[in-house]
Amino acid sequence: MENVMYFDQAASSWPKPPAVMTAMMACMEEYAANPGRGSHQMAVKASRALFETRKNLARLFGVKNPNDISFALNTTHALNQAIKGFVKPGDHVICTNIEHNSVRRPLEHLKATSQVELTYIHNDEYGDISLDELKRAFKSNTALVVVNHSSNLLGTIMPVGEIGELCRTHGAKLLVDAAQSAGILPIHVGSMNIDMLAFPGHKGLLGPQGTGGLYIHPDIDLDPLLHGGTGSQSEAIQQPTVRPDRYEAGTQNTVGIAGLNEGVKFVLAETVEKIHEKEWRQTQLLMEGLLGIQGVTVLGPQLGQNKTGIVSFNIDDADSSEVAFILDQSFQIAVRSGYHCSPLAHEAAGTLARGAVRASIGYFTTDHEVDVLIQAVKEIHSQYAK
Known part of the structure; x- marks a missing residue:
């Protein structure tokens, strides 16, 4: 793959x-x-x-x-x-x-x-x-x-x-x-x-x-x-x-x-310190890019706050499973959608009704891949906004 x-x-x-x-x-x-x-x-x-x-x-x-x-x-x-x-x-x-x-x-x-x-x-x-x-x-x-x-x-x-x-x-x-x-x-x-x-x-x-x-x-x-x-x-x-x-x-x-x-x-x-630093930097890049798209909501700690490389988001009223399907089929980007086996977390975040798209970063994720994901979400949002 x-x-x-x-x-x-x-x-x-x-x-x-x-x-x-x-x-x-x-x-x-x-x-x-x-x-x-x-x-x-x-x-x-x-x-x-x-x-x-x-x-x-x-x-x-x-x-x-x-x-x-x-x-x-x-x-x-x-x-x-x-x-x-x-x-x-x-x-x-x-x-x-x-x-x-x-x-x-x-x-x-x-x-x-x-x-x-x-x-x-x-x-x-x-x-x-x-x-x-x-x-x-x-x-x-x-x-x-x-x-x-x-x-x-x-x-x-x-x-x-x-x-x-x-x-x-x-x-x-x-x-x-x-x-x-x-x-x-x-x-x-x-x-x-x-x-x-x-x-x-x-x-x-x-x-x-x-x-x-x-x-x-x-x-x-x-x-x-x-x-x-x-x-x-x-x-x-x-x-x-x-x-x-x-x-x-x-x-x-x-x-x-x-x-x-x-x-x-x-x-x-x-070292875990180097791994976390690298993942956190890319997490901030992804969050900043997604937050710059009107209609995209990012869950969890806000920009600049410490967190792991998990960025869950939603696009307007779009179904999270449909967004994940489009990312996979049209952009060759693998993410996860739904409830992620944590329904109470969705309850806390206010997303129990529809779940969320989860993009998670790893040590081998590249800055280019982060940029491609941001651009893909922009394109999907533009289609929903019409």
């Missing part, structure tokens, strides 16, 4: 660094055996590949022990492990109004089936929350606070460090959804008071789909989401007590994780 201009980075990053594909092919050809399931040299090499990836992820997120990171299929898998493995009947959980369905649905499921209390903190139209409202929401039985680091609709960056401090004060744990921030924003689980961090491999970490993970603070023991073979403590009836095996039942995606390792290494070499 050489001619496609790709602005759907918030769903999956593309293209990937060439080293990602090279590592995956090398794994498939040379050592795609079961990690932790044998002592022969291919299985040992597979195990080493997984551990090296854990070490690089630990370095990126400020994690002391790489074994406190368990691999998952994606952020949704990691969030379900964290939420369903931690929250108990009678617990109270707090989250925000702009959470992805990967947070909202597991929490609502527990509310409906396990006598769990749930409080949503209000977000304004820009995605910001009031820390005072959060303070007032804590109860004696508040066990967990769940927040996204950055909204997948608005690009708003949450004050995770301050939220973590409030959790410490009130004796609650903090789970952060880093679907839109891992590899893009600086994350240090210690200094930011993060107890659990769910992250994807296929977005800002530049790895393949089917990869991701969950950091779990060493003082937290989760009930495993999956039970089965691990290659360790096989004589035991229950899941192993050792990490990461306790949370990694079944054969891991060795080929994908080998690719993820190269994506993480790329991010470490470039």
